[in-house]
Amino acid sequence: MMPPHCNLCGARPFPAEPLKTLASRIRVFLPFVTSGPPPTPKTYQDFSLVQFTDYKPLPEGMTGHPDGYLWFCSDHIEQATGLSHCSSTEALRILRRDR
Numbered sequence: 001m002m003p004p005h006c007n008l009c010g011a012r013p014f015p016a017e018p019l020k021t022l023a024s025r026i027r028v029f030l031p032f033v034t035s036g037p038p039p040t041p042k043t044y045q046d047f048s049l050v051q052f053t054d055y056k057p058l059p060e061g062m063t064g065h066p067d068g069y070l071w072f073c074s075d076h077i078e079q080a081t082g083l084s085h086c087s088s089t090e091a092l093r094i095l096r097r098d099r
């Protein structure tokens with residue numbers, strides 16, 4: 001399972017602060033990843049998974065992160081959950097467009 005991080009704003013749990021700093025430094029090069037206001041500090045409890053229509057469970061005994069199953073922070077979980085009737089690709093497209 002992929003560690004928690006918001007698939008919309010890029011927020012990560014609090015201990016990953018250096019990554020946030022790094023993300024702001026590379027903003028110029030990766031605007032599609034880090035656009036929008038900088039994420040606010042969050043803890044692990046602030047992240048939840050949303051299952052989209054393209055969700056595919058991993059084969060038994062396989063480790064990794066299943067397709068169509070994305071993390072979102074507490075600021076974006078409501079919007080993401082509202083799009084759970086879409087594929088993860090379509091949901092991210094709509095969420096990024098509406099930011």
Ligand SMILES: [Zn+2]
Binds near residue numbers: 006009010074
């Ligand atoms: Zn977020």
